[in-house]
Amino acid sequence: MTTIVLDKVHSTLDFQIKHMMVSKAKGEFEDFDIEVNGDFSDLESASVKATIPISSINTGNEDRDGHLKSGDFFEAEKHPNMIFESKSIKKVSDDEYEVTGDFTIKGTTNEETFTVEYNGTSQSPMDGSTVAGFEVTGKVNREAYGMTYNAAMETGGVLLGKDVKFEGNFEFIVK
Numbered sequence: 001m002t003t004i005v006l007d008k009v010h011s012t013l014d015f016q017i018k019h020m021m022v023s024k025a026k027g028e029f030e031d032f033d034i035e036v037n038g039d040f041s042d043l044e045s046a047s048v049k050a051t052i053p054i055s056s057i058n059t060g061n062e063d064r065d066g067h068l069k070s071g072d073f074f075e076a077e078k079h080p081n082m083i084f085e086s087k088s089i090k091k092v093s094d095d096e097y098e099v100t101g102d103f104t105i106k107g108t109t110n111e112e113t114f115t116v117e118y119n120g121t122s123q124s125p126m127d128g129s130t131v132a133g134f135e136v137t138g139k140v141n142r143e144a145y146g147m148t149y150n151a152a153m154e155t156g157g158v159l160l161g162k163d164v165k166f167e168g169n170f171e172f173i174v175k
Contacts, residue, residue, distance in 0.1 A: 003175040004036040007131070010171035013052065017142070018161030021153065025160075027059035027068075034170060040121060040132050043097060048086040055080065072149035073142075079106045087111070095119070099136075105145040114138035114166070121174070130174040139165045 013032050019025040029052050038046025054076035057065050069076040086101035095118045103112040119133035141162050142148075151159040 002039060004038075004040075004132075005173045005175060006034045006036075007171040007173050008032075011169060013166070013168045015164055015166050017164050020159060021155075021157035021161075025059065025064075027057060027065075029053070029056045030058050031056035034172075036172060040118075040174065043118065044089050044091055046086075046089055048084070048089075048099060048101070050082075050084040052082040052084075053080060054082065073106075073147050075106050084112070084114075089116075103140065105140075106147065108145045110140075110144050112138065112140055124173075132172045132174060134168075134170045134172075136168040136170065137166065139163045 008031075011032075011034075013029045014026065015028070016024045016026045032050060032052040034051075035049045036046060037048075040046075054069055054074045057068055057074075059065055059068070068074060074082075083104045084101055086099050088100045090098045090100070092098055092115075097116040097118065098113050099116050100111060100113040102109050115137050117135040117137075119135065121130050121132045123129070124131050142164050143162050149160070153159060
């Protein structure tokens with residue numbers, strides 16, 4: 001049986017949101033786990049479950065991180081994790097897939113679709129193991145998850161956009 005393990009040292013999960021209608025606020029989740037069941041030669045039959053602890057959020061600003069963990073946003077004490085569980089994986093082109101599944105944030109579950117680029121496999125010169133790489137992109141409407149905090153700007157518009165864009169680069173070791 002093939003075991004697929006996330007290589008956290010060589011993986012990242014970043015996000016961004018429009019800020020003050022003119023720029024982007026960015027951050028990352030420093031901890032996450034992704035379980036993959038299946039075979040890289042038949043990705044459409046695989047399944048994926050990602051668990052992302054809210055406590056690992058890092059925007060480079062402790063006050064902002066604390067606010068994001070509060071009830072205005074993630075309510076991390078009551079809902080410590082975001083969870084994505086795939087329902088289907090559809091091949092779009094040679095190396096691109098659409099992964100659709102249930103995404104749970106702050107106790108609310110919605111179906112979301114993310115674009116996945118499969119970067120192929122390679123053999124590690126360190127131990128000879130097979131390594132696979134993926135880039136995942138997508139966006140979710142934070143208000144659909146009960147994160148409606150915002151403030152009106154004097155010049156028009158609002159402090160924060162609705163859409164949160166995600167980008168993940170993940171490396172897996174096949175054992």
